[in-house]
Amino acid sequence: MAIHDTVSSVTQRIRQRSAERRAAYERHMQDQHRQGVHRGELSCGNLAHGFAACGPQDKNQLKLMNSANLGIVSSYNDMLSAHQPLAPFPDMIKEAARRMGSTAQFAGGVPAMCDGVTQGQPGMELSLFSRDVIAMATAVALSHNMFDAALYLGICDKIVPGLFIGAARFGHLPAMLVPGGPMTSGLPNSEKARVRQLYTEGKVGRGELLEAESESYHGPGTCTFYGTANSNQLMMEMMGLHLPGASFVNPNTPLREALTRYAAEQSIRNSEPGGNYRPFWKQINEKAIVNAMIGLLASGGSTNHTLHLVAMAGAAGITINWDDFAELSAVVPSMTRIYPNGQADVNHFQAAGGMSFLIRELLDAGLLHRDIDCVFGGDLSDYTREPFLDNGELVWREGPTESLDPDVLRPASNPFSPTGGLAVLDGNLGRGVIKISAVKPEFRRVEAPVRLFSDQNELKAAFDAGELDRDVVVVVRFQGPRANGMPELHKLTPYLGVLQDRGHKVALVTDGRMSGASGKVPAAIHMTPEAYDGGPLARLREGDVVRLDPENGTLQALVAAAEWQAREPAATDIESYRYGMGRELFAGFRSLVGGAEDGAATFGGFEARDVDKGGRTA
CATH class of the missing domain: 3.50.30.80 (IlvD/EDD C-terminal domain-like)
Incomplete structure (x- = not known):
């Protein structure tokens, strides 16, 4: 189907508004790109420092200068449920890279804080700024110029936007976001909300409140309500920065492990030494950003992204504003009911058809740009498929063409609401x-x-x-x-x-x-x-x-x-x-x-120093 007139006009307006800024960004990325493996730019002394701690096999491979070296940037910590499952990912990635005749190194960690822990506490006042700290930490991790592609391991509220901003500034490198998945379902959201309100009225005590919260947030993985963390995952898939169907697979499952290993293999294929060079800067353009906005609106996602997505787009030389969100919202149907917009959680959404159904419906309605470059396959059409294990081998099959639970997920032709809300x-x-x-x-x-x-x-x-x-x-x-x-x-x-x-x-x-x-x-x-x-x-x-x-x-x-x-x-x-x-x-x-x-950003606008928020020359 032809793209919807409003989607087309908003995209065109963003392209025109961003023309100078985007051109400057592309020049910067082209200047950063060097043909051949990137570590080839280093002196012998530099390179010796870069692989001094590697084992003999990796060290010999890194000396040869004929294979990709993946940089791993991770938000792992073992206190927070969303990040704890990332602990084994680097070893999985390194092993997968070796099987491909390549290497991977843990480039650096980024801080990850949880708004659920700091809510109402002084630490919450560091939360938004942590996004920009994460972007800077990502830049530090990749500054060694040892890498031919990067894998970004992160999930939650400020982490993915920060990693994205960092990835954009190293946009000459192929990039893939690698999620950990949501925790399994716990106490129903309606019951959790009921107990919270009873506590507010003094009708139950702290013990009952803590028990309800513990039954809701009960294991490894992201929180299952549809907040900023899960909105992050949806947007990454809408932009083709995840593998298809990777967003909402639970942690510590064979499928989750297979997706993580495949992410390493695909990143090597997408590197210049791998022969199918797909740098971030060529993948993420105004069409990809509009797809993220539309996915957010169709799913009733987090309002935090009226800040984050502005900053994220800006890091890639693209200027968006709130009028763009509003104009798209007027034509994008509301297709999901996930808490707090309903009583279901993201696991129910996944079971009802998940990302493959949502993307298929939006594509068929002319509400998404099909022709974007993705980390997997040809274009966004490949994201109507879902991952499965077939005798231990990871395969993708076409996802459902009908919702399996219309109380949670509906087609674009019969939405919960005709607008994005x-x-x-x-x-x-x-x-x-x-x-x-x-x-x-x-x-x-x-x-x-x-x-x-x-x-x-x-x-x-x-x-x-x-x-x-x-x-x-x-x-x-x-x-x-x-x-x-x-x-x-x-x-x-x-x-x-x-x-x-x-x-x-x-x-x-x-x-x-x-x-x-x-x-x-x-x-x-x-x-x-x-x-x-x-x-x-x-x-x-x-x-x-x-x-x-x-x-x-x-x-x-x-x-x-x-x-x-x-x-x-x-x-x-x-x-x-x-x-x-x-x-x-x-x-x-x-x-x-x-x-x-x-975007409440601290970076001064990158290439947009002469452009105000509305895209007019200052």
């Missing part, structure tokens, strides 16, 4: 985004007096005192990237959910984040300019009436224009939040970071 908000309070796919229509429009907070911990005290037991727009400001690193504010969700269940009209407005776990309460997030920089949220006063109308894309303080303009922005004491738990080490990041719609 992501809206951009504009008004005198600035510009932000809202994910309404999990919000019932009767709860989406809210007009009520505001209650202002400068710290998410203040909200609990107000809730306990009964001060919020009414129609209310809760505004949590001074939570932007320059103020305190833009933490996620999940801690607020149970309290606001209780108020909504009591029959009140409730909404959240913030310059902070909520991510893929944004739930049933409408949340206008990523508001920009942020309050710390004197943005409009700083002009609000206690009791102002605010109207949130996501159906019409507006967020407005109902204050007379003259009075609004005359108001001085409020200030807050933010310094006490900048020390402890390592936060003082990130002062430079806070001073350098760009705005939310620019």
Whole structure:
């Protein structure tokens, strides 16, 4: 089928907007490329240092200069469930490379933090900036110029975007993202949410809450709800940076191991010494980025990617903005119901048809670019297949042509909703985004007096005192990237959910984040300019009436224009939040970071220093 007119026009607009920036990026990548094995550029002394610790077989192979050497960059640690399964992957990759007459070396590790552990804690204020630390750590790992291709082992929220940014800056190397897979299903999400809300109301104790959480997050692998981590995996497959069907295979299974070994073999084939050179920079263009956006919208994915995907695209010389998301959202159907947009988890999604069905449907509807270069096969058509083990051998077969569970996954012709459920908000309070796919229509429009907070911990005290037991727009400001690193504010969700269940009209407005776990309460997030920089949220006063109308894309303080303009922005004491738990080490990041719609990045825009967020010459 021909590509949808809106998808085509948005893609063309991105291409035109990015033309100069992308051309500069491509020149840089071509300058970095050297024919032949990359270690051939090193002096004898350099090279001796590069393989000094290798065993005799690998050392001899590396001396020959006629085979590929894979660089492994991993986010492994054994505290966090998503990363613990990555422990054996380097040995699998090295063994697979040797069988191909090549080599692999562990180039370096990147930090991996878990927002689930740091939620509501001071450490959460390092979370967003960890993405850029990961990108820099990736660059350090690959800076030795020993490698002909790279495998990036990572899963969760900031890790994959950081690895992607690092991969883009080493875009002359073929790249493949290697996932670990989701944990098996535990306590149903509806029951977990119910216990959380009962705890908020004081009806169950901490013991019952901890038991419910432990039964939900119970083993190795990513969390099974559809948050940023699993949105990452979906987008990587939509861009052809995973092997087909690799995203949601559980850890510690024979199929997962076979996919990891095959990733090494395919990366060698994709290297220049392997004879089928597929560098990252030629694979990832505006079509691949649009495919990621469409996959995110069709699946109701994480709002964090209205930040991350902007930064990721920018690292590859491509400028996207929130209007692109909104225009695509208007024509991309909502095809999944995965928690928090439904009660199923990603394992149910996988069983219902998973990525192969979703990609097939979007391709057949003309909503994805088929003609992108992928790490496997010819183009995205090969991603309608699923991996299986046939007598121990990894094979791919065509995936289902019908959903096996229409309560979880539907065809594009019969979606849960005709639109993607992501809206951009504009008004005198600035510009932000809202994910309404999990919000019932009767709860989406809210007009009520505001209650202002400068710290998410203040909200609990107000809730306990009964001060919020009414129609209310809760505004949590001074939570932007320059103020305190833009933490996620999940801690607020149970309290606001209780108020909504009591029959009140409730909404959240913030310059902070909520991510893929944004739930049933409408949340206008990523508001920009942020309050710390004197943005409009700083002009609000206690009791102002605010109207949130996501159906019409507006967020407005109902204050007379003259009075609004005359108001001085409020200030807050933010310094006490900048020390402890390592936060003082990130002062430079806070001073350098760009705005939310620019991706909240600290790198200064790479080739886009003369281009603003809308793509206009500055």
